[in-house]
Amino acid sequence: MGEIVRVVVDAMGGDNAPGEIVKGAVQAVTNHENIRVILTGKEDMIKAELSKYSYPQERIEIVHTETVIETAEPPVAAIRTKKDSSIVVGLTMVRHGEADAFVSAGSSGAVLVGGQAIVGRIKGIERPALAPLIPTKDGVSLLIDCGANVDARSSHLIQFARMGSIYMEDVLGIKNPRVGIVNIGAEEEKGNALVKETFPLLKQCSDLNFIGSVEARDIPEGVCDVIVCEAFVGNVILKLYEGVAGTLIGKIKGSMMQSLKTKIGALLVKPALKSTLKSFDATEYGGAPLLGLKGLVVKTHGSSKAKEVEHSIYQCVQFTEQRINEKIKEHITL
Amino acid sequence: MGEIVRVVVDAMGGDNAPGEIVKGAVQAVTNHENIRVILTGKEDMIKAELSKYSYPQERIEIVHTETVIETAEPPVAAIRTKKDSSIVVGLTMVRHGEADAFVSAGSSGAVLVGGQAIVGRIKGIERPALAPLIPTKDGVSLLIDCGANVDARSSHLIQFARMGSIYMEDVLGIKNPRVGIVNIGAEEEKGNALVKETFPLLKQCSDLNFIGSVEARDIPEGVCDVIVCEAFVGNVILKLYEGVAGTLIGKIKGSMMQSLKTKIGALLVKPALKSTLKSFDATEYGGAPLLGLKGLVVKTHGSSKAKEVEHSIYQCVQFTEQRINEKIKEHITL
Numbered sequence: 001m002g003e004i005v006r007v008v009v010d011a012m013g014g015d016n017a018p019g020e021i022v023k024g025a026v027q028a029v030t031n032h033e034n035i036r037v038i039l040t041g042k043e044d045m046i047k048a049e050l051s052k053y054s055y056p057q058e059r060i061e062i063v064h065t066e067t068v069i070e071t072a073e074p075p076v077a078a079i080r081t082k083k084d085s086s087i088v089v090g091l092t093m094v095r096h097g098e099a100d101a102f103v104s105a106g107s108s109g110a111v112l113v114g115g116q117a118i119v120g121r122i123k124g125i126e127r128p129a130l131a132p133l134i135p136t137k138d139g140v141s142l143l144i145d146c147g148a149n150v151d152a153r154s155s156h157l158i159q160f161a162r163m164g165s166i167y168m169e170d171v172l173g174i175k176n177p178r179v180g181i182v183n184i185g186a187e188e189e190k191g192n193a194l195v196k197e198t199f200p201l202l203k204q205c206s207d208l209n210f211i212g213s214v215e216a217r218d219i220p221e222g223v224c225d226v227i228v229c230e231a232f233v234g235n236v237i238l239k240l241y242e243g244v245a246g247t248l249i250g251k252i253k254g255s256m257m258q259s260l261k262t263k264i265g266a267l268l269v270k271p272a273l274k275s276t277l278k279s280f281d282a283t284e285y286g287g288a289p290l291l292g293l294k295g296l297v298v299k300t301h302g303s304s305k306a307k308e309v310e311h312s313i314y315q316c317v318q319f320t321e322q323r324i325n326e327k328i329k330e331h332i333t334l
Numbered sequence: 335m336g337e338i339v340r341v342v343v344d345a346m347g348g349d350n351a352p353g354e355i356v357k358g359a360v361q362a363v364t365n366h367e368n369i370r371v372i373l374t375g376k377e378d379m380i381k382a383e384l385s386k387y388s389y390p391q392e393r394i395e396i397v398h399t400e401t402v403i404e405t406a407e408p409p410v411a412a413i414r415t416k417k418d419s420s421i422v423v424g425l426t427m428v429r430h431g432e433a434d435a436f437v438s439a440g441s442s443g444a445v446l447v448g449g450q451a452i453v454g455r456i457k458g459i460e461r462p463a464l465a466p467l468i469p470t471k472d473g474v475s476l477l478i479d480c481g482a483n484v485d486a487r488s489s490h491l492i493q494f495a496r497m498g499s500i501y502m503e504d505v506l507g508i509k510n511p512r513v514g515i516v517n518i519g520a521e522e523e524k525g526n527a528l529v530k531e532t533f534p535l536l537k538q539c540s541d542l543n544f545i546g547s548v549e550a551r552d553i554p555e556g557v558c559d560v561i562v563c564e565a566f567v568g569n570v571i572l573k574l575y576e577g578v579a580g581t582l583i584g585k586i587k588g589s590m591m592q593s594l595k596t597k598i599g600a601l602l603v604k605p606a607l608k609s610t611l612k613s614f615d616a617t618e619y620g621g622a623p624l625l626g627l628k629g630l631v632v633k634t635h636g637s638s639k640a641k642e643v644e645h646s647i648y649q650c651v652q653f654t655e656q657r658i659n660e661k662i663k664e665h666i667t668l
Binding site: 151 | 585
């Protein structure tokens with residue numbers, strides 16, 4: 001058994017809070033001995049949820065907070081004014097070393113802004129990056145950046161590549177991860193000004209396994225492990241993934257309900273199909289870490305259920321045990 | 335019957351040239367009386383293909399060209415040096431008014447560069463835009479721009495919105511088409527510098543039915559008819575659409591072959607499923623027009639078969655009959 005890892009979980013964030021969030025925390029401490037969870041949020045609501053389960057009680061603590069930051073609120077103002085919210089209190093605990101990591105399914109904007117403002121950046125990191133895992137044909141790839149860093153510079157992208165590479169190697173155990181930059185063609189001379197400037201700089205990074213340009217068409221095939229792009233493009237990729245898969249699956253389900261014949265066929269293929277579609281569901285892969293901060297902040301999908309929350313907590317353990325932040329610090333001075 | 339529309343078709347372009355290209359041309363003139371096709375390419379090869387069919391011979395002409403621009407060739411140099419290629423000769427005929435439109439499944443780069451250099455831009459259009467139709471839940475949307483105009487300015491995007499709107503209204507018959515701008519959130523204050531600058535300008539365009547920001551997640555649901563973005567983002571959207579759908583369909587097919595039970599089920603759902611997947615296949619929707627040129631240039635997918643070539647030719651007829659270029663000219667002076 002390793003050291004105890006202390007994870008603050010925002011019990012009030014997301015569509016299924018606090019029920020599924022609390023359930024995920026209970027599952028995590030039940031299944032892993034070296035996890036302690038601190039739930040931030042309304043104490044009475046959290047207690048009501050916790051009372052449904054039996055679990056190692058000494059490893060879940062509640063820190064009562066009065067307010068909740070809503071998804072629609074402007075994040076900067078929310079972080080500044082709602083000092084007693086589950087997000088601000090959780091992030092402040094990470095800042096003060098009272099916890100190792102913070103997980104939230106709440107407002108993305110507030111988590112991103114709060115992560116930078118409260119936890120703070122690692123020295124030398126110009127911008128932290130939100131880096132979700134996306135499903136590919138036979139595995140996952142890290143998409144970095146999907147955050148709020150629009151209009152990025154090439155130096156940011158280089159740092160994203162380095163942080164993503166460390167994460168994939170040490171958290172996911174992928175040796176010498178392949179790093180690609182999203183581009184509109186395979187050739188080095190293709191691309192917009194940012195990509196053209198960044199490409200040769202990435203080529204020079206001897207610490208990276210840079211494989212060159214990656215076209216969006218090839219991303220789902222899993223051609224690289226770390227997909228580098230600026231946040232606007234990353235956001236489009238992440239959301240379109242979800243959108244195309246969702247619409248297509250909806251159409252497939254519809255077509256299987258067309259007649260008695262297709263309905264019988266659907267019953268026969270359903271179990272196999274279900275597991276396939278599940279493996280292609282981005283929400284299955286825990287949360288997206290905000291890499292480059294002094295502490296770990298993980299944003300999970302707003303629609304997260306207990307299982308995703310549980311997985312996000314395990315991600316935090318892996319991240320902490322592998323000393324990812326120390327490794328990022330070392331690499332950034334390169 | 336309307337006026338005869340003269341379409342030059344590059345018989346040498348694409349993975350299935352000249353066989354499928356010639357077949358598509360034959361189908362088009364056979365099914366529609368008011369089409370004349372001029373095939374550019376190696377005369378002996380084209381003649382050999384044509385000899386397989388019976389068709390109204392007076393409506394297919396061959397213009398022999400000696401060279402072919404390959405997909406891998408740098409486009410600017412290719413257009414400059416290969417004056418006797420099927421692409422340069424075809425585009426030159428459009429320029430001189432010897433044809434109304436040009437269709438090619440060959441090198442995208444060469445078609446884009448050649449379109450601008452040889453056919454030329456409509457006065458007032460700063461940049462032409464490549465605008466493919468992409469499948470949505472119950473129809474199609476026009477994605478503008480997917481061309482080579484990286485690092486676009488807001489004035490370009492406004493022109494794209496106007497041209498796309500005219501195209502959807504007059505070629506596809508969609509009344510008052512909904513125009514959206516690709517963004518990373520629904521709110522007006524979201525986005526990168528380009529989107530933030532363009533958003534209020536689009537709002538001011540009283541000739542457009544501007545519905546605001548569109549998140550990538552919602553594109554496949556068909557939330558708008560004209561999807562405005564700069565070419566880098568457009569290229570990512572177009573190719574990711576293809577990639578996610580392709581990989582997901584591959585996985586679904588794989589899961590249906592897992593056992594005898596699933597194989598029987600697959601047989602029962604197959605016909606319904608096939609037509610569903612077909613409706614979500616971007617290659618089904620003919621070619622992408624290069625809007626903003628003095629003549630019509632249409633780029634079809636490199637893997638186009640006869641049917642796509644045929645559809646692209648019909649697109650040209652619709653475009654010409656609806657006097658799209660005249661309408662674009664009028665609108666640009668607004």
